[in-house]
Amino acid sequence: MTPALALGRFIALERPDDFEAWRDAARACLMAGLTPDAVSWAGDLFAGESGAPPPLSDASQPRVSRAFLQLAQMAILHSEPQRFELLYRLLWRLQRDTRLLQDRADPQIRRIEALAREVRRDIHKMRAFVRFRTAEDAEGERFVAWFEPEHHILRRNAAFFVNRFATMRWSILTPRGSLHWDGETLQEGPPAQRGDAPQDDPAEALWRDYYASTFNPARLKIGAMLKEMPRKYWKNMPETALIPQLVAGARARELAMVDAGADLFADEQRPASLGAIADALQACRRCPIGCNGTRAVAGEGPRNAALMIVGEQPGDVEESEGRPFVGPAGRVLMEHLEHAGIDRARTYVTNAVKHFKFEQRGKRRLHKTPTAKEIDICRFWLDGERGLVKPKLILALGASAVRGVLGKTASLEALRDTPHTLDGGAELWVTNHPSYLLRLQDGQRHEAEQRFAADLARVAKRL
Numbered sequence: 497m498t499p500a501l502a503l504g505r506f507i508a509l510e511r512p513d514d515f516e517a518w519r520d521a522a523r524a525c526l527m528a529g530l531t532p533d534a535v536s537w538a539g540d541l542f543a544g545e546s547g548a549p550p551p552l553s554d555a556s557q558p559r560v561s562r563a564f565l566q567l568a569q570m571a572i573l574h575s576e577p578q579r580f581e582l583l584y585r586l587l588w589r590l591q592r593d594t595r596l597l598q599d600r601a602d603p604q605i606r607r608i609e610a611l612a613r614e615v616r617r618d619i620h621k622m623r624a625f626v627r628f629r630t631a632e633d634a635e636g637e638r639f640v641a642w643f644e645p646e647h648h649i650l651r652r653n654a655a656f657f658v659n660r661f662a663t664m665r666w667s668i669l670t671p672r673g674s675l676h677w678d679g680e681t682l683q684e685g686p687p688a689q690r691g692d693a694p695q696d697d698p699a700e701a702l703w704r705d706y707y708a709s710t711f712n713p714a715r716l717k718i719g720a721m722l723k724e725m726p727r728k729y730w731k732n733m734p735e736t737a738l739i740p741q742l743v744a745g746a747r748a749r750e751l752a753m754v755d756a757g758a759d760l761f762a763d764e765q766r767p768a769s770l771g772a773i774a775d776a777l778q779a780c781r782r783c784p785i786g787c788n789g790t791r792a793v794a795g796e797g798p799r800n801a802a803l804m805i806v807g808e809q810p811g812d813v814e815e816s817e818g819r820p821f822v823g824p825a826g827r828v829l830m831e832h833l834e835h836a837g838i839d840r841a842r843t844y845v846t847n848a849v850k851h852f853k854f855e856q857r858g859k860r861r862l863h864k865t866p867t868a869k870e871i872d873i874c875r876f877w878l879d880g881e882r883g884l885v886k887p888k889l890i891l892a893l894g895a896s897a898v899r900g901v902l903g904k905t906a907s908l909e910a911l912r913d914t915p916h917t918l919d920g921g922a923e924l925w926v927t928n929h930p931s932y933l934l935r936l937q938d939g940q941r942h943e944a945e946q947r948f949a950a951d952l953a954r955v956a957k958r959l
């Protein structure tokens with residue numbers, strides 16, 4: 497059967513998460529010269545009429561970048577009915593402007609990126625919050641979980657659960673479909689209902705004990721906890737029954753923990769690879785920022801990079817995406833790097849502090865500057881990265897980065913314009929943080945950007 501059927505301008509995919517079918521249909525539509533307004537889409541074969549695909553023309557193959565494909569593969573799993581059309585519109589525009597995807601201010605791109613982000617979050621939530629209960633079937637014990645994903649992520653998560661629970665017999669039931677694994681083969685099944693899964697079993701007590709013993713009162717930030725584990729998931733998670741009483745006793749337990757283990761990390765060995773640092777960072781609770789329950793953002797770039805760029809801390813976007821400098825400040829930095837001829841892909845980009853420090857204001861998370869103490873605590877990780885990458889040059893962006901590199905506060909202006917040799921031989925260069933540029937207006941901004949560009953040009957020359 498053809499993956500997508502089309503009648504004139506109506507295209508119905510057989511499945512709502514079928515990226516390959518959408519891609520083939522979109523390619524045929526592009527080659528047939530169908531404008532976005534001339535095509536309508538549905539993610540369900542039975543949503544309407546269907547017919548033959550648009551005739552294939554001799555037109556040259558459409559151009560599609562890997563970045564677009566990655567974005568589309570994620571966004572297409574969203575439950576937003578307009579997603580196929582949005583993606584086709586973007587694909588259509590990309591045929592005329594191949595650099596369009598770099599324009600993060602473009603409303604259409606922002607919208608699709610937001611869809612992709614929400615899907616990623618749903619994938620992560622499912623991996624974290626699926627809870628199996630025991631049941632019996634004709635072949636014996638089977639673990640069955642009920643989960644309510646917001647998007648079409650079930651199939652996408654199948655390999656994860658097969659790998660994680662390879663030797664168990666299990667089923668995951670959802671209102672969007674189900675998965676059944678017998679230890680060797682995976683089968684898909686129809687949508688299920690909550691009542692199809694067992695509601696309670698003896699394993700629940702184990703989950704509760706486990707949660708109570710791993711619950712870290714020093715990490716308790718109720719807002720962050722609700723964000724990470726929204727209430728809607730609680731009903732399917734046995735351990736959440738304990739949350740109210742654990743929260744109530746949290747403060748007392750926190751004080752006891754501080755007394756008992758003030759210097760828990762003193763003799764700890766630093767991880768021996770960048771990957772190990774990235775993994776270990778997720779569990780870091782050395783300072784109050786690490787305790788706020790957000791995702792740590794490790795540095796990224798080649799292990800043998802000649803240049804290491806150090807920022808202050810991840811921002812809101814960086815925290816959501818798990819990558820440094822991908823938000824507004826990152827865009828400013830990217831523009832200037834490009835202009836100076838510095839290739840980000842060959843640079844190791846990191847931050848003095850690896851968690852996002854913020855203040856919650858309504859739905860917004862407002863950046864807060866880390867304290868000197870927090871920066872000093874996080875030096876453990878920055879030093880680890882420096883020791884592994886051994887960059888020839890380090891470019892510190894702003895005062896927090898300077899403190900992170902030097903371990904003491906120093907005047908940015910006093911250090912600027914000339915290099916400073918660090919222990920170990922690397923050269924330290926210092927300039928403003930790009931967020932500082934973003935806060936300036938008109939003439940002042942222009943002047944500051946020129947100085948920033950000149951600083952980067954000097955670094956590029958040393959490279």
Ligand code: URA
Nearest residue numbers: 807808809810820821
């Ligand atoms: N600002 C920083 O200092 N680092 C980032 O990663 C993003 C914004």
